[in-house]
Ligand SMILES: Nc1nc2c(ncn2[C@@H]2O[C@H](COP(=O)(O)OP(=O)(O)OP(=O)(O)O)[C@@H](O)[C@H]2O)c(=O)[nH]1
């Protein structure tokens with residue numbers, strides 16, 4: 001199971017709906033309708049090569065209990081909304097808490113910078129300096145990948161699908 005977390009309204013449910021559509025290159029700009037996730041949202045996506053992969057979104061409002069799911073997660077996706085300048089500090093603390101947790105020390109982590117389609121959003125370098133992301137990555141025990149995406153336009157979603165698929169393959173090879 002891959003765990004998907006991040007503050008409320010960053011676009012986690014939209015991403016899952018996009019990933020459930022196997023043809024990512026045909027994404028239209030209309031965003032799928034969503035409501036805030038109260039609790040958890042467990043979905044199976046059929047990714048590359050028709051592999052079925054389970055992802056569990058934890059709603060942003062569930063932040064205090066995310067840690068209950070770290071033990072069963074073999075990889076973690078953490079999502080940030082680049083258009084919400086005031087949320088960066090919260091995101092940074094949440095990400096550092098995840099990385100410091102004893103159950104996450106060997107998992108791979110994907111940091112998604114979502115909503116890059118919004119014109120006034122922070123650039124990756126602005127965000128990196130605000131969050132000291134390079135330092136966070138250097139000090140972490142986990143392998144961390146950062147991707148700039150838009151669940152709206154579909155930008156880089158095929159890279160997310162590839163990462164999800166690679167994590168699943170890794171998990172399968174460990175299990176056998
Ligand atoms: N412009 C833009 N809006 C987006 C994008 N992704 C999501 N949204 C919008 O962001 C809002 C929240 O999306 P959700 O997917 O419900 O957010 P969430 O992270 O699941 O929120 P919680 O379940 O409350 O934790 C919706 O109005 C989406 O239409 C994006 O890439 N670009």
Ligand SMILES: [Mg+2]
Pocket residue numbers: 012013014034035036037041057059
């Ligand atoms: Mg949601």
